[in-house]
Amino acid sequence: MTDLLLRDLKLAVRAGGGALIGVLFFLTVVAVIPFGVGPDLNLLSRIGPAILWIGALLSALLGLDRLFQTDREDGSLDLMLMQEHPLALTILVKCVAHWIATGLPLVLAAPLLGLFMNMNEVAIGAVMLTLLVGSPAITFIGAVGAAVAVALPRGGLLVSILVLPLAIPVLIFGVSASYAAVEEPAPFMPPFLILIALTMFFAVLGPVGAALALKNAGD
Template sequence: MSRAFLAILQRDLVLATRAGGGGELALVFFLTLVVLVPFALGPDLNLLSRIGPAILWLGALLSVLIGLDRLFQSDEDDGSLDLIRSSALPLELAVLAKGLAHWLTTGLPLALAAPLLGLLVALPAEAMLPVSATLLVGTPALSFIGAAGAALTASLRRGGLIVPILVAPLTVPVLIFGVSAANAAIGGTIPFLTPFLILCALSLIALVVGTIAAAVALRQAE
């Protein structure tokens, strides 16, 4: 069972890191968005510093959304999903492996890139690591909420157009507490730990509920 789990995880990691696999696309989109926004806002560094956390979080959210349609759709198209359904590995564990691979190739690189990109949005030096930490613990929620949405549309021909519409409203709490924790790190009115711990809880809830919901949706689509 553990071998099957690791095989799915390794396969998705390899596919995501290949050219056109989606992993690098999310990072490039994130970089592009964060680089362009300061040009649009102009030379007001105070404004840029105030909304910097929101820019990073919104960029991370959009970067995760653009590749979600590939999470199950390609497996449905080539028949891999049927093999996963018929294997001895519980479908929940297969979904967990795919969601984890998605986070490792999207959310994790975004969190690691955040300190460097924080320079572009005039984040204070002491806030860069806390802001990156919010992305590190918050992006798993985006991946597993997205997994549930991707599973619902896996059998649809144009499911990629529907996934962001389904998933985006469900990610609003993650976005709110992610930005709140990041703002607290740069001198907000609330302690950093309060929204940060809520963000951690949201990721844990999304991991469990999103995995189960995605597995149920994939079973119903058989």
């Protein structure tokens, strides 16, 4: 499984553009907000955590359709379906590699973009922490959508449509935990722990659902 992880990371680097496009889209979403809401720095700092989470969610959706597309094009997907190892475990490893290549750069870019929104250090740290534990759930959810659309020539839009409604709870608790870290009366740990639980839940359900979808597509 380590070989598979390294292989997918190398393919992501060789393909190029995935992480960069995601970060640039993240930057674009955050950068246009001040033009829409005006130069009110207090307002920007208040809505900053929500904007960063929405931008990260939309950016994460961009590359999900490529999760299995390369394997289908070079024939690796057929070998994955015939291997002795559990297919769900293989998909889990691929999701981890995909998140490292495309999701982790979004987490690392969050502090810089938080400065654009006039957020303080606590708010930036809270958003970065919640993205770190919550964004993998988007990848696990996206694995199901990518598996459903893998046989379609232009399945990117379909993947986004399938994934976005399921990712709303992750967005809600990610934003709630980020605001709770800044607002004193609101407790930080309950929404943060729920966010972790959602990631763990989808880490199990996502690869299993994707495995079933790939097997049905193969049949």
